[in-house]
Amino acid sequence: MSDPEIGALRAKILSRPRSDDLQQRRRDADARGLAYGLPGDVRVEKVSANGVAAEWTSTPGAARDAAILYAHGGGYLFGSLDSHRHLVAELGRAANAVALALDYRLAPEHPFPAPVEDAVAAYRFLLAQGFKPERIAIAGDSAGGGLVVAAMVAIREAGLAQPGCGWCLSPWIDMEALGHSMESRAAADPMVQKAAIIEIAKLYLGGADPRAPLAAPLYADLAGIAPLLIQVGAAETLLDDAIRLAQRAGAADVRVDLQVWPEMVHVWPLFHPELAAGKRALDEAGAWIRKALGT
Numbered sequence: 001m002s003d004p005e006i007g008a009l010r011a012k013i014l015s016r017p018r019s020d021d022l023q024q025r026r027r028d029a030d031a032r033g034l035a036y037g038l039p040g041d042v043r044v045e046k047v048s049a050n051g052v053a054a055e056w057t058s059t060p061g062a063a064r065d066a067a068i069l070y071a072h073g074g075g076y077l078f079g080s081l082d083s084h085r086h087l088v089a090e091l092g093r094a095a096n097a098v099a100l101a102l103d104y105r106l107a108p109e110h111p112f113p114a115p116v117e118d119a120v121a122a123y124r125f126l127l128a129q130g131f132k133p134e135r136i137a138i139a140g141d142s143a144g145g146g147l148v149v150a151a152m153v154a155i156r157e158a159g160l161a162q163p164g165c166g167w168c169l170s171p172w173i174d175m176e177a178l179g180h181s182m183e184s185r186a187a188a189d190p191m192v193q194k195a196a197i198i199e200i201a202k203l204y205l206g207g208a209d210p211r212a213p214l215a216a217p218l219y220a221d222l223a224g225i226a227p228l229l230i231q232v233g234a235a236e237t238l239l240d241d242a243i244r245l246a247q248r249a250g251a252a253d254v255r256v257d258l259q260v261w262p263e264m265v266h267v268w269p270l271f272h273p274e275l276a277a278g279k280r281a282l283d284e285a286g287a288w289i290r291k292a293l294g295t
Helices: 004-015 022-036 081-095 114-128 143-157 194-205 239-251 276-293
Strands: 043-049 052-058 063-071 097-102 136-141 165-169 228-233 256-261
Touching (some): 022 081, 043 114, 052 081, 063 114, 063 143, 081 136, 097 114, 097 276, 114 136, 143 228, 228 239, 256 276
Parallel strands (some): 063 097, 063 136, 165 228, 228 256
Antiparallel strands (some): 043 052, 052 097
């Protein structure tokens, strides 16, 4: 049975004006996130995480010794604390943990590997604050979902202990957009198209190899990284990115749970205030993180 809410949301997304000006797109993304507001019981606190702008969000009763390190989506070009605050706060509630959301540096002003460096710096910040690795989850959506995996690989290469787990929502892991779903889901996806992905990738890479493992985790050695929960919508052009990530991680003996949600569009939990399936996905992710971290 078709979900009427996703149909309405799809129409809403398609009706939005989409500017070619990057600064306007950044403002638009922030305004849409801020329009959702926050429940009155959410506490927000700005912080510098080893020089990376960030903020804590927490809800009453959250375990103070368990943290989610969150990397927002937006193609590494836009997205911010403002665009994703409502999502991060609700994920923290569902996982019974405090959340540290990153305002990592964006391209093209700060191309690859700046976001990866910022994520590792923030992870070191959490460790310095006394959080045990096994009580940290790294989470993110879209580009942030790819950054989750890149950060885990960089953490391993830095000789640091892995976090307890990772949550990848609609992850983008292929800078060349080679997945079959880029074509097969093009008509169904109101948000992400191949030509735009390739252009965004060029701006992010800044001349770097599109198959550099920390830019495109599809090509990374994933051995030894933490268990992953991957959630993706069946209507996404990035569906094959999620499937290929699960295959690569599983082949490297990483525990992976892959969920493909029927009818859902890119990063559908971002719309959870108006999409019940988005809230259900967040609740399932939170329950998975609670089990992994012991919260």
